[in-house]
Amino acid sequence: MLQRIVKPVLLLVLVVLSTHTYATEGMWLPQLLSGLNEKEMKGMGMKISASDIYNINKGSLKDAIVSFGGFCTAEVISEQGLLLTNHHCGYDAIQKHSSLQNNFLENGFWAKTAVEELPNPGLFATFIVRIDDVTKAALQDVKPGMSERERQSAIDKRLNEIRQNARKESWQETLVKPFYEGNQYFLFVTETYRDVRLVGAPPSSIGKFGSDTDNWVWPRHTGDFSMFRIYAGKDGRPAPYSKDNVPLKPKYALSISLKGVKQNDFTMVMGFPGRTTEYLPSEGVKQTVEVLDAAKVEMRDAALKIMDGYMRKDAQIKIQYAAKFAGTANYWKKWKGEMLGVKQTNGIGRKLQYEATYRQLLETNPAWKQQYAGVLDSLNGYYQQIQPYAQTRDYFSELTKNVELFDVGDRLINFLNNVHERGEAQYETMRQQFLESMQPFYQNYNATVDHDVAVSLLALYAKGVPAQYAGTEFTQIWQENNKDSRLLADKLYATSGLTSMDKLKAFVQQPYNTVVAQMWTDPAARLVMAMRKGYVDNVSRPLADLQSNINNLQRTYMQAQMEVMRSKKTFYPDANSTLRVTYGKVDGYNPRDAIHYDFYTYLDGVMEKYIPGDYEFDVPARLIELYKKKDYGRYGVNGKMPVCFIASNHTTGGNSGSPALDASGHLIGLNFDRTWEGTMSDINYDPSICRNIMVDIRYVLFIIDKYAGCTRLIDEMKLL
Incomplete structure (x- = not known):
C-alpha cells in the first residue's frame, strides 16, 4: 500500500479562485462563500451578499435553516418558529397521529389553533450556530507511514479535545466532521430543539400525488409539503416538551416572494445533503454504474415484478406490500436513472479525460511528481481488486433485504447473539421483547409472495456470486438442492419454523440452548447462517482491508487534485449531512x-x-x-x-x-426531488440534464x- 504524507490544506481551497467548474455544480460550505463563490453568484444574478447568507454576528439565512430529524431539511418561515418541510419528511409524524377515526394521511391535518398543534417525541430541529476550521489541531498528531487505524485513532483523540474545549453556551452542542476525504476538519456548534409539533399537512392525494409512478420523474405535480413549529422554554432555549413551552422566536425567518420565477432566474438551495462521491476515479465510477448499480437493479427488478403481480390480483396483499413496494422501488428507480444518466452524458469518458489532464499537469511539476506519482493508478487498481467483493456485498445485501424470510433469520441470529453476550438469565425478558418486535413484521408478511421472491433472487445470487465468495456451506446447500432455487425455496417455506408468527413463537419458546441447537436443523436458519458465514469469511474481511487502502489513496488523490487541478476546477467537499x-x-x-x-x-x-x-x-x-x-x-x-x-x-x-x-x-x-436522468449527480454532475x-x-x-x-x-x- 502506498503511504503518502498528508499535509494540511488549511488555506488551499481559499486560494482556488479561478474556476472552470460548471457554474451550477457544487455543494458549498456557507462560511467560505465570500472567498469562493460570491463573485460568480452575483454574476449569475444574486442580489444579496455572502454575509447575508452566513453571519455569526447577526441573523442570516443560515439561522432559518434546520436539520429536520437528522434526515431532512426544514426552514423557519415566521417569527413564531413555524417550519416548512416536505410531506414525505413529515410522513412518519403524520402517520403516528393518524387513526381510523382521524386519518390525517388520507384527509390532511390542520391545527386551527396553537392548542391543536401535536407533539412528536423524538423529532428535533438543529440550527447551525457557527462553523470553525479545526484542521490544524485535528491533524497535528498525524505522521507519515501511519496505518489508517493509527491515523484515525490519533485524529479521534484530538477531535475529542477540540469538542471539549470549543467555545459554546451550556445548551449548545458540538460535532466535528471531515471534509475533502479527511484533508480538512470543521467544527459545528449547534442548537437542537426537541419540542417540534405538527401544525399542518395536506392529504396524501396532494402531498404524495403521483406516488411511486412519478417518483424521480419530471414533469411533477406534487404538493410535497408539511408544517411544524419549534417550541422552546420561556427563556427561548431548547427544552424538552412541556405544555408551558412557547413558540420559538428565531434569529431569522425567511420572507416569502409571490413573484414566481422565469427562465434563467438565479436560484439557491440551502440544506443538509446526505452523501455524494463526486471525486471517484474512473474505475470507481465505472464500477458503480456498470457493476454495482446493475446488480442491485437486477435483484430489485425481479422482486418488484413478483410483488406487483400479486398486488394487482389481491387487495389484501396490495395493502400489506404497498410500503415495501414503494421502498424497494425508490432506489431501484434512482439507480436506473444513475446508470442512464452516466451513459447518456458519457460520464466515464469525461472522467477519463479529466484524469488525462491531471496526469499531464502532474508531469509539469517535479514536486507534484515526487509526492503524487502513481497515486491515481494505484487507486484505480484497488477499485479493480475490490470489484468482486463489492459486487458480492451488494448481491448479499439485496438478497437478505428483499427475501423477508432471510430477514427473519438474520434478526433471530442477532437476538440469540445478544442473549449470549448478556447471559442466558436475560433470555426470558429478551425473548418477549424480540417477539413483540416481530409482531408488526408478520402482520404485513405473505409467505406465498416471499416464496416466489426467494425463487428468483436465490437463482440470481447463485449466478452472480462465485462459489469462492459464497462460501462452502452455501455451496453445499445449493448442491444438495440440485442448484435449483425453486426446489430450495419449496423446502424452506414448507418446513421452516420462521414463516409465521405462531411458528416463530413456538420455536423460541423452547430453552435457549435448544433453540441454538435447532437453528442448524431449521432449513431457513441454516441457509441464513451459511450465507452470513460465507460473507464474513470470504468477503467482509478482504473488503475492509481493500477499502482501507482505497480510503488512504482517495484522501491523497483528493489532496493531489486540489493542487494539480486548481487552475482547471474549484473544489467543493462531498456532501456529509452538513449545511x-x-x-x-x-x-x-x-x-x-x-x-x-x-x-x-x-x-x-x-x-x-x-x-x-x-x-x-x-x-x-x-x-x-x-x-x-x-x-x-x-x-x-x-x-x-x-x-x-x-x-x-x-x-x-x-x-x-x-x-x-x-x-x-x-x-x-x-x-x-431530482429528475430521473439527473440522479447521477451524486457521482457525475452534468448541467445539461441534472x-x-x-x-x-x-x-x-x-x-x-x-x-x-x-x-x-x-x-x-x-x-x-
Whole structure:
C-alpha cells in the first residue's frame, strides 16, 4: 500500500479562485462563500451578499435553516418558529397521529389553533450556530507511514479535545466532521430543539400525488409539503416538551416572494445533503454504474415484478406490500436513472479525460511528481481488486433485504447473539421483547409472495456470486438442492419454523440452548447462517482491508487534485449531512432526442393525471372545485395555478425540504426531488440534464389558504 504524507490544506481551497467548474455544480460550505463563490453568484444574478447568507454576528439565512430529524431539511418561515418541510419528511409524524377515526394521511391535518398543534417525541430541529476550521489541531498528531487505524485513532483523540474545549453556551452542542476525504476538519456548534409539533399537512392525494409512478420523474405535480413549529422554554432555549413551552422566536425567518420565477432566474438551495462521491476515479465510477448499480437493479427488478403481480390480483396483499413496494422501488428507480444518466452524458469518458489532464499537469511539476506519482493508478487498481467483493456485498445485501424470510433469520441470529453476550438469565425478558418486535413484521408478511421472491433472487445470487465468495456451506446447500432455487425455496417455506408468527413463537419458546441447537436443523436458519458465514469469511474481511487502502489513496488523490487541478476546477467537499449552499438557474432540459421538458407545471397537469379512486392519482373534491372555478386567489397567474418547477441546483438526499431561494434570498419554493436522468449527480454532475424539483411556494400557500382555509398560518408569514 502506498503511504503518502498528508499535509494540511488549511488555506488551499481559499486560494482556488479561478474556476472552470460548471457554474451550477457544487455543494458549498456557507462560511467560505465570500472567498469562493460570491463573485460568480452575483454574476449569475444574486442580489444579496455572502454575509447575508452566513453571519455569526447577526441573523442570516443560515439561522432559518434546520436539520429536520437528522434526515431532512426544514426552514423557519415566521417569527413564531413555524417550519416548512416536505410531506414525505413529515410522513412518519403524520402517520403516528393518524387513526381510523382521524386519518390525517388520507384527509390532511390542520391545527386551527396553537392548542391543536401535536407533539412528536423524538423529532428535533438543529440550527447551525457557527462553523470553525479545526484542521490544524485535528491533524497535528498525524505522521507519515501511519496505518489508517493509527491515523484515525490519533485524529479521534484530538477531535475529542477540540469538542471539549470549543467555545459554546451550556445548551449548545458540538460535532466535528471531515471534509475533502479527511484533508480538512470543521467544527459545528449547534442548537437542537426537541419540542417540534405538527401544525399542518395536506392529504396524501396532494402531498404524495403521483406516488411511486412519478417518483424521480419530471414533469411533477406534487404538493410535497408539511408544517411544524419549534417550541422552546420561556427563556427561548431548547427544552424538552412541556405544555408551558412557547413558540420559538428565531434569529431569522425567511420572507416569502409571490413573484414566481422565469427562465434563467438565479436560484439557491440551502440544506443538509446526505452523501455524494463526486471525486471517484474512473474505475470507481465505472464500477458503480456498470457493476454495482446493475446488480442491485437486477435483484430489485425481479422482486418488484413478483410483488406487483400479486398486488394487482389481491387487495389484501396490495395493502400489506404497498410500503415495501414503494421502498424497494425508490432506489431501484434512482439507480436506473444513475446508470442512464452516466451513459447518456458519457460520464466515464469525461472522467477519463479529466484524469488525462491531471496526469499531464502532474508531469509539469517535479514536486507534484515526487509526492503524487502513481497515486491515481494505484487507486484505480484497488477499485479493480475490490470489484468482486463489492459486487458480492451488494448481491448479499439485496438478497437478505428483499427475501423477508432471510430477514427473519438474520434478526433471530442477532437476538440469540445478544442473549449470549448478556447471559442466558436475560433470555426470558429478551425473548418477549424480540417477539413483540416481530409482531408488526408478520402482520404485513405473505409467505406465498416471499416464496416466489426467494425463487428468483436465490437463482440470481447463485449466478452472480462465485462459489469462492459464497462460501462452502452455501455451496453445499445449493448442491444438495440440485442448484435449483425453486426446489430450495419449496423446502424452506414448507418446513421452516420462521414463516409465521405462531411458528416463530413456538420455536423460541423452547430453552435457549435448544433453540441454538435447532437453528442448524431449521432449513431457513441454516441457509441464513451459511450465507452470513460465507460473507464474513470470504468477503467482509478482504473488503475492509481493500477499502482501507482505497480510503488512504482517495484522501491523497483528493489532496493531489486540489493542487494539480486548481487552475482547471474549484473544489467543493462531498456532501456529509452538513449545511451547504448550492446555486443554479431555472431551466428546462432535453432528456432524450427530440424531447424537451419545460421548467414549470400547473394545476392543469394534476387534472390531466387525475384518476378517480386511484391511490396515486386521485384528487380531492375540494381541489377539483377550486380548479373548476379558477379560484386561486393571489397565488394564481393569468388564470393558472403554478405547482412545481425545476432548476440546475446540485442536490441530493437530505436536501428534501430545503428552501429554494431567489436572488434576494426570499423563499420561492420547496425542494423535494431530482429528475430521473439527473440522479447521477451524486457521482457525475452534468448541467445539461441534472435538475432539482421544487414545489412552487405559491402552490403551498394556495393549499394552506384556499384549500384548507388555515389563514392563521398565512397571517404569521411575511409575504412579499
